[in-house]
Amino acid sequence: MATMVPDMTTFFKDIIDSFPVDTKFYQDAFDNSAEMNEKMTKVALQAAQQSADISSKWTKDTLGKISTISAVKTDPADYAKALTDFASAQAEVAAENIAAFAEVAKKAQMETVELVMAAGKEATQEATDVVKKATKEVNAVAKKAAAK
Numbered sequence: 001m002a003t004m005v006p007d008m009t010t011f012f013k014d015i016i017d018s019f020p021v022d023t024k025f026y027q028d029a030f031d032n033s034a035e036m037n038e039k040m041t042k043v044a045l046q047a048a049q050q051s052a053d054i055s056s057k058w059t060k061d062t063l064g065k066i067s068t069i070s071a072v073k074t075d076p077a078d079y080a081k082a083l084t085d086f087a088s089a090q091a092e093v094a095a096e097n098i099a100a101f102a103e104v105a106k107k108a109q110m111e112t113v114e115l116v117m118a119a120g121k122e123a124t125q126e127a128t129d130v131v132k133k134a135t136k137e138v139n140a141v142a143k144k145a146a147a148k
Contacts, residue, residue, distance in 0.1 A: 032122070039115050047108035051101060058097045065089060 069082050 032119075036115065036119055040112065043108055043111045043115070047104050050104045054097055054100045054104070058093065061093060062090065 065086055069079075069086050071082075073079055073082065
């Protein structure tokens, strides 16, 4: 005895087809999201690259200056002086590099705020357009219904 299994694919397709769906809306939303993601990724990668450049330069400079500390000296006081000079130079370089990192962060933050503000403005405009379109459609349907 064979039993019939209902075709659920056709059932759900019929249900989905009975609801009018504007797929352009979803495509536009996806495109906008992908575009925003690309812009935000560009900002993040640029900030990461600049930070890596700062770190790399800082490391190279530090390693270059360490050789002055490790060089053989005849007077024990020269070791203390070399270490003091190194520490002083490192404190100055650290302040410069931290300021450079702050500039990178500030630039990334400003670019991100600009992107978010532009996206918000665009979304507001799109929402306004959708509401206007929906209002026209509802008014048209109401007029048809009132005429009958």
